[in-house]
Amino acid sequence: MRIKYFVFGASAVVAALFFGGAYWSLDRIFDNVVRANAARASEATTRITFASMYQLMSQGWRRSQADAFLHAIAAAGKENGLTVQIYRSQVVVDLYDEIEQPPFDADLTTVVASGKPLRRDTADFSRHIYPLVAEAKCLRCHRNAEVGAVLGAVEVRQEYASLLADARRDLYLAFALLVPLAALLAGAAVWWVGRRIEGSLEGLQADFDQVNAVGDLRRIAMAEHDFGFVELNRVFAGLGRLLEKLRAIAVDKDILMFEIGLLEKFVITSDVVRDWREYVGRLLVDINSVLPAHTLFSIFKIDDEMFDLEVFWLGPVTERTRIMMEQHIRKELAALPSFGDIGVCNIHHHLSGTQGEPIELSEDEVALRVKSFFVDKPKIGGIVGIGVHAGVLDDETRYLVMDSVLSTLLNVVGSVKAIYKYTRDLEYYATRDPLTDLFNQRVFWELSSYEIGRAQRHGYSFGLLLIDLDNFKLVNDNYGHTVGDTYLQRLARQIQGALRDGDILARYGGDEFVVLLPEAEADAVVMVAERVRQAIESLDVVTPLDAHVRGTASIGLAVFPDHADNAKDLLLFADNMMYRAKAAGKGQVTVPTQDDIVSVFRDITQKSVMVLEAIEAKRVVPFFQPILDIAERKIVAYEVLSRIELDGQVIRADEFVEIAEKIGVIHRLDMLVIEQALTILSAQGHQGEIFINLSPRALVFNEFARDLRRLVTKSGILPQNIVFEITERDTVKNLSLLERFLNDLKSDGFKLAIDDFGSGFSSFHYLRRFPIDYLKIEGHFIANMLNSEKDRTFVTSIRSLARDMGITVVAEYVESAEVLEELVGLEVQRAQGYYIGRPARNLLPVDWQPAE
Known part of the structure; x- marks a missing residue:
């Protein structure tokens, strides 16, 4: 709806309500005034007639004179709806006979009986009745009456209908002349106000029609306009203030879509973790879709005095620009009180693309266009800052959006770097022993299976050494675990130095080591084993208290395929040989004989029988x-945990589970224990x-x-x-x-x-x-x-x-x-562990106490 139509309609409604209300009010006023005036006229006529009647009677007028007087009064009031009537009471009738008069009604009867005047107002007329009360002077003519007797009554009746009709007609004629004039004046006023408002808004509407982005708001100018009304001027001024606020808080659709699109890419996947530097480079390309940005950088704190600076360039860059960017970032970081001198900074530059002219920036451009975000304490992954070298941002909103992007990117890049490091460490430690950096047990089994397959294909033999330190627990007990760990680390290097090129050393667990000797006959295996034993004996570790730690090892060996045709049995055979070396006095290598081979496999057979009998007799207990x-x-x-009871002894699972798996009864063993x-x-x-x-x-x-x-x-x-x-x-x-x-x-x-x-x-x-x-x-x-x-x-x-x-x-x-x-x-x-509680038949109380 157009404003002039609204104003005109509103004015018409207001005018109709005003004139309608005025007409109704005036009609009520005229009605009341007419009635009041008629009542006063009626009352005045009644008093005059009453006084006249007393005068006539006091003068002793004849009846004809009195009748003429009354007819004259009645005729005078007919045009105004006024009626005068004289009534005789019974006292007068008894003396002078009856006259022609209307019959008495209730009001007349009441007045004659009481001798008191009465006034009756209705919607159509006003009626006054005055009694004619006999005085002393009246008794001369009315001999049969007494003083105070009612001789008759004067009735004056004033009709309203004609008076009201005349009044309403005059009021209607007045309004009929006034309404068109008022409507004409209101229409002119509405037209004038509408033209004032529309003329002022046409230019502003044209400016608003050109707004397609937040930047277009800057081109709208709110000119000064006087609408002639204080309220309209105030509304227009408020619109100007609203426009200023919109300029300050509105977000460009392109910026918003850019931020949303960028956030959608902040999803950490395995590909992102694996190629996190490439991922950041792609983010730099995405940022350039909205604003020009030459570079994106991130800073990681490695330790108290070492940092990693990763700089990602959109394209090729000159050496001078590289150096200036590095110097500026160092300066920014050094200005933070929590970092101060950043010490050693390892700098790595990466290119998102290799095409185009090299980026060449001046020192002022580097300093002024770097938008950075630093934190006082390293976040996840050790990240302490991130920044972007962008073009000049033309509004505050873009700065806010860039701040939001950088703060989010800080956490994302830090998380990616942390997960990358965790994954790399986990992958490394999944194959390596963290203490000695040797292969772990899992890799040993995989390499053993691989070596068996290769030996079978090429028809050669290889050796296996199982090395177990003698009395190593005493080293930990006497000198502490730190010295024990140092000894194991030195031992690993000592054994490695005694092996041939291509031999594989692994830490099997605790103080046990295993060695694979590819393409080795029995004599070569014995020779290497002896060299390893001597190397271990020659190892001398000096403790911080200048104590010398030396040790020996018992070594068991096995040769594929002479002693076993699979990895499990090969290790089992070497394990038996190692225990024989310990039983023989420790610190030696046991070279298996034919009798040893028979004995070992006899022991394996006996253990198999033991497992079968335990399952059948249900001696497997949880x-x-x-x-x-x-x-x-x-x-x-x-x-x-599974245990076997045999002759009063409890045999642990690691002594029979592998045998149960090998002979194919592991499922029965598991079911028995579970039940x-x-x-x-x-x-x-x-x-x-x-x-x-x-x-x-x-x-x-x-x-x-x-x-x-x-x-x-x-x-x-x-x-x-x-x-x-x-x-x-x-x-x-x-x-x-x-x-x-x-x-x-x-x-x-x-x-x-x-x-x-x-x-x-x-x-x-x-x-x-x-x-x-x-x-x-x-x-x-x-x-x-x-x-x-x-x-x-x-x-x-x-x-x-x-x-x-x-x-x-x-x-x-x-x-x-x-x-x-x-x-x-x-x-x-x-x-879970021995400090919490050792394996036992019975359950512990829920409220835990440390094990003794």
Whole structure:
């Protein structure tokens, strides 16, 4: 609706209401005035007539004279609706006979009887009745009356209808003349106001029609206009102030779409982590789609005096510009009170593209166009600052948007760098022993399998050495774990120096080392083993207190294919030879004879028979090791461990599980332990979780999953309280089968855990493919983390990875109060180990106390 139509319509409505109200009010006023005047006229006529009648009667007029007088009064008031009537009472009638008069009504009867005047007002007339009361002088003519007797009554009646009709007619004629004139004047006023407003707004509307972006608001000028009305001038001034505010707070659609698009790319994927520098380079290209930016840089704090500066250029850059940019960033960082002298700064330049002319900037351009964002304390990944060298920003909003982008980019780039470092460390430690930098147990098994395949293809033999230090526990007990770790690190280098080129050394665990000797006959294996033994004996480590630490090692050896045709049996054979070396006095190499070969495999056969008999006789019993909730210091779960009872002795799982797997009865062993464990835990009312180890080799049996569900249902324990642990003792050749099996367990409500996480690279494959709830960190990292920064870094990395994936961490090998307190600082949720509680037949109280 146009404003002039609105004003005209509003004026018409107001005018109609005004005139209507005025007409109604005046009509009411005229009506009241007419009635009041008529009532006063009637009353005055009544008094005059009454007085006249007394006068006539006092003078003794004849009747004809009185009648003529009354007729004259009545005739005079007829034109004005006034009627005068004289009434005789019975006293006068008795003396002078009746006259022609209307019959008495109730009002007349009342007045004659009471002798008091009466006034009656109705909607149509006003009526006055005055009694004619006899006085002393009246008794001369009215001899039959007494003083105070009512001789008659005077009635005056005033009609309103004609008077009101005349008044309304005159009022209507007046309004009929006034309304057109008022309408004409209102229309002229509306037209004048509309033209004033429309004329002032036409130019402003033309400016508004040209606004397509926030920058166009700057071209709109609010000219000074006088609308002739204070209120309209105030509205127009308010519109000008609103326009100024819009200029200050409005966000350009292109900038907003750029920010949204950029935020959508802040999604950290494996590709981003792997190629994070390329990812930042692509972000620089995206920034240039909205504003020109030559470079993007990020600064990482490595330690107290070392920084990494990563500079990403949009294209080629001159050496002079590079140096100026480096100097400016150093100056910016040095100005921060929390950093001061930045010390060593490793600078890395990267190009997003190689095409185009080299970027050449002056010193002023570098200093003025760098938009940077620094923090007082390093954020995630050690990042302390980020910046962009952009073109001059033409409004405050773009500065705010760039600040938002930089602050978000600071966290994203820091997170990517941190995850990149964590992933790199995890990948490294997944294959390496953090203390000695040697290959770990997992890699040893993979290389052993590879070496067997290669030896079979090419028809040669290779050797295996198992090295176990003698009495190494005394070194830790007497000199401390720090000296023990130093000794192991020196030992690793000593053994490596005694090996041939191409020989593979790995730390199997603790103070055990294994060596693969490719393409070696028995004599060569013996020679290398002896050289290693001598190298170990010659090692001399001096402690900080100038004590000399020396040691020996017992070495067992095995040759493929002379002693075994698979990796497991080969290591088992070397292990037996190593124990024979210890039994023979330690510090020596046991060279196997033919009798040794027969004896070793006889022992293996006897152990196989022992396992079969234990399963048949149900001598496989569960032991329970508690798991502590570190924050609440309560026992919340137990891990079920397999044991065999034989002649009053308890045999641990590591002495028979591999044999059970080899002879194909591991599924029966697992089922027997699970059944007994669930029965015991259910009977004792355990309400927490139960961790149960599953051998991957048991999964090939079709009835295993069915029997597993049957046992759980029979026990009455809820599936969500049972956590199945998968281990990495063996490589799972059919990962799809394992994935399907574990997903089925998960869908039934069971939980899943990875045991000994970090002992092998396939841990990450498991973590990526399977719905894991718990990570149990490999115990050697936990045990050594107080003395080894690498071990602690590994634990920290696993904790960060698990937290990001919503997985609970369980630390194994917690054997001291100091380790437990360190886990509190690292925010590890649960702990398991001898300090928490040793494996036992019985359950501990929920409220935990440290083990003795």
